[in-house]
Amino acid sequence: MDLAVARAGLDSQPFSKLLGARLAEFGDGVAVLELDIRDELRQQNGFVHGGVLSYAADNALTFAAGSVLGPEVLTSGFTIDYLRPATGRLLRAEASVVRAGRSGATCRCDLYTVDDQRRLCAIAQGSIAVARGLSSP
Template sequence: MTDAPDLALAQKVLAAQPFSNLLGARLTAFGEGEATLELDIRDDLRQQNGFLHGGVLAYAADNTLTFAAGTVVGARLLTAGFTIDYLRPADGVLLRAHAQVIRAGRSRVVCRCDLSVVDSTGAETLCAVAQGTVAVPEPSPGT
């Protein structure tokens, strides 16, 4: 296994992603095979029925799955694919995505992500689940 970056370094990686900045995403936990990403639910992130847009949920799942994988294999990785199941409409004040590594191999890491919304009273409701595979690419010659 590779030395995994710490939370501060992972937050810098997230901050370097323009789309993550646009959404206002924050990495709140990172380590030991797990990662948590949060973002405030704003009106401009909602779809026509007033719920958080599914694309925002998919973004959060993808990024959180990959950050969780990074805790065990380091920063050199890419999403290979993921599936997401929307369980109920997402409505609240905060989206919280929590991912954990299920199995880490040399070239692939499988992770699971639970996506929940938090309402104004602090109650948390599971709204989607995702599973993904993260690829660990071969080092380029000379690196």
């Protein structure tokens, strides 16, 4: 699977389109997902909502695994630690495969906000499972 195919897969997700997510990098066990930070993605204190950070981690983890395992993968679980409030103009989720086997992969994701500086705001780790024969609803 190449970057164009991966981008088409992301574009087929209505929720990703709603958030304005884009795949900046993809391949060889790495995926980078980006979102422009806008007011609709913030919580009441002006920080990026934790659900948006979780979404970005989940998708980046799965795309990183998919770059090694193929497109028929699903997140089987992940954890996220919020390190600091997310502020800035851009959210960047950088995921990589830590270990992959025949039936799945373990991946890590670092989430940064970017404006005049890059700031690490969260980290995540997840398990991605191969799910052969996936079909659309």
